[in-house]
Amino acid sequence: MFRETKAFSGFSVDDLQKAKAFYGNVLSIDLSEVEEMGLLQLHIAGSSDVILYEKPNHTPATFTVLNFPVDDIDTAVKDLKALGVTFESYDFPGLKTDENNISRGKPSVAWFKDPAGNILSVLQG
Template structure:
């Protein structure tokens, strides 16, 4: 039934304008504003993620979006320079002082968007 369907995901935010600035200016993602006040994050190969406003938004308690990168260390440094704060975890996953988890699979670091949704950058292996 869905073999040839191009599926996509989405998540909510409490401030669409703030989200647009964050994803475009801080993360460097192409952002398109769609009708009905929805944002579309555009990625290579015609992949996209929808972001929609929700007045009673509750941030996700899990990672909603992962960004594979060649060099996690470099990406963390670049985002820190732009003011992004990385999450610090101790148990069961431990992160170092930069927020990078180095001991369970590929290197990965988590941070939040302005709405509190959890995002990650991880080593593209």
Template sequence: MLENSRPFSSFSVNNLEKARAFYQNILGLSVEENAMGVLELRVEGGQPISIYPKDNHIPATFTVLNFPVTDIEDMVECLKSKGVTFEHYDRPQTDAIGICCNESGPSIAWFKDPAGNILSVIEVE
């Protein structure tokens, strides 16, 4: 039924300009504004990810966007140097720099965008 569809993801923020600055200047992504005033993150190999304004935005309590990386420690240090703060959790447990090194899955580190949405970098081979 939908096997030929090209799905895309979207999520809300409370301030488009702060979101644009973060995704473009901090994360280094290509960000464009479409005709409807919605931001589109241009990512390798996929449909754009839409970020739309919502006055009564409530941050997601789950990971809305994962960025695969080959060296998570290097990426965490790079993002920290740009002012990104990583989350620390007891379950799953993160280490002192914010990385969850889990025996049953890949290493992952979570951080938030200016609207409080949870993002991650996740190590892939």
């Protein structure tokens, strides 16, 4: 039924303008606002657009909603920290982050949150 359909993903935020500033200015993602529908479209290179919508009773996702593959995770984390992004630290059996907030492995991953509390990641390998 959907073999030829190009699907897209979406998730909620609590403040569309804060999301627009974060995704557009901090993460430097091309985006557009569909004001009449109250949507923000993230134009992810080489992928389908991701739709963000404002939800008054928004609850942040407890899982990673968006992953950004990078060539050099150490540089990506350093650059994002310089822009004010705070990374998560984990110390669980089977999931530990180092002093740079990176879980080393295949892939290496570092998690951070958007202004609405949704979990995002950068990953390498």
